[in-house]
Amino acid sequence: MCTAANYTATDHYFGRNLDLEYSYNETVTVTPRNYVFKFRQVDELRSHHALIGISTNVDGYPLYYDATNEKGLSMAGLNFPENADYKPEDPKKINITPFEFIPWVLGQYETVAEVKEALKDINLVNISFSKEYPLSPLHWIISDREESITVESVKEGLHVYDNPVGVLTNNPTFDKQLFNLNNYMTLSIDPPKNNFAPDLVLDTYSRGMGAIGLPGDLSSSSRFVKAVFTKINSVSGSSESEAISQFFHILGSAAQQRGCVRLGDKYEITIYSSCCNTDKGIYYYKTYENSQISGVDMHKENLDSEEIISYSLIEGQQIKMQN
Ligand SMILES: C[C@H](CCC(=O)NCCS(=O)(=O)O)[C@H]1CC[C@H]2[C@@H]3[C@H](O)C[C@@H]4C[C@H](O)CC[C@]4(C)[C@H]3C[C@H](O)[C@]12C
Known part of the structure; x- marks a missing residue:
């Protein structure tokens, strides 16, 4: 399971939890402007916006999970099993493979509005990267500071939804995830009023009772409701430290602890949580066993170069002893 979100304090932030039972040796990867992005069915991009995000790099190609470009546009791919349906090549469309979708969008566009226009001509074509890296069933959230959309290639075709909550x-x-929010409209951050049985004396005996009924399990639809409630009601100071702390708490509301979701002989966990300051191009992250925030600043790299730059995730707790 995974959860992605965007958030605006003074700056704008975008990030995700990557929930899985194994890892693909992912790294924080900066793709500079002159790295040649090759595509299977369309012309290569020799010069494009620079990207920062998390990827698995295979034969020098960054297979991004989530990324932000130097213009502040962000995108993340999340599992969408049984629903994702990629299509045969369509000669009337721009045929992009799912593994090329993040570089193709972030390499060229600056805003969600531009992407929406471009998506009218897109076909997500069923070509895999290789035998070892087959097609992943994904859907995507694309965000800028102003708006978010969700893109789903399903049996009926490519659906592009406005995403008014900025969560996936x-x-x-x-559409069903959004509809489900109707069921929670009475939940509140304030103490509840007794609408249940006004003649009964009912007591607000604890703080937080306004949100009783907010799901706490780790299913995808429950994480969606929990993350939306937490994000929409989030309050943070405007400093970088306060904003990224708040953002990691939003993701934390839907994080997976080892032992709660069994998959055969493994457990799904939140492998990493990320928070990119999309205005400054700084990618912050934590891992399951490293609660300290680490960061990579894309603008400290030579963004005019041609080679990808990657940083291994710092794993293992960094404990600051005080005596
Ligand atoms: C499985 C990951 C998403 C995590 C997630 O949503 N889990 C939820 C599970 S469930 O629905 O609740 O069952 C996705 C996100 C990005 C994906 C990776 C990226 O798309 C990059 C490449 C793409 C290649 O085609 C396959 C390997 C891969 C390296 C992908 C492996 C895997 O599918 C990843 C890591």
Whole structure:
């Protein structure tokens, strides 16, 4: 399971939890402007916006999970099993493979509005990277400071939904996730009023009772409701430190602890949580066993170069002893 979100304090932030039972040796990867992005069915991009995000790099190609470009546009791919349906090549469309989708969008566009226009001509074509890296069933959230969309290639075709909550998890399809929020409209951050039985004396015996009924399990639809409630009601100071702390707490509301979701002989965990300051191009992250925030600043790299730059994730707790 995964959860992605965006958030605006003074700056704008975008990030995700990557929930899985194994890892692909992912790294924080900066793709500079002159790295040649080759595509299977369309012309290469010799010069493009620079990107920072997390990827698995195979044969020098960054297979991004989530990324932000130097213009502040961000995108993340999340699992969408049984629903994702990629298509045969369509000669009337721009045929992009799912593994090329993040570089193709972030390499060229600056805003969600531009992406929406471009998506009218896109076909997500069923070509995998290689035998070892087959097609992943994904859907995507794309955000800038102003708006977010969700893109789902399903049996009926390519669906592009406005995403008014700036959150994405996994199944079911995004229209159903949004509809499900109707069921929670009475939840509140304030103490509840007794609408249940006004003649009964009912006591608000604990803080937080306004949100009783907010799901706490780790299913995708429950994480969606929990993350939306937490994000929409989030309050943070405007400093970088306060904003990124708050953002990691939003993701923390839907994080997976080892032992709660069994998959055969493994457990799904939140492998990493990320928070990119999309205005400054700084990618912050934590890992399951490293609660300290680490960061990579894309602008400290030579963004005019041609080679990708990657940083291994710092794993293992960094404990600051005080005596
Ligand atoms: C499985 C990951 C998403 C995590 C997630 O949503 N889990 C939820 C599980 S569930 O629905 O609740 O069951 C996705 C996100 C990005 C994906 C990776 C990226 O797309 C990059 C390449 C793409 C290649 O085609 C396959 C390997 C891969 C390296 C992908 C492996 C895997 O599918 C990743 C890591």
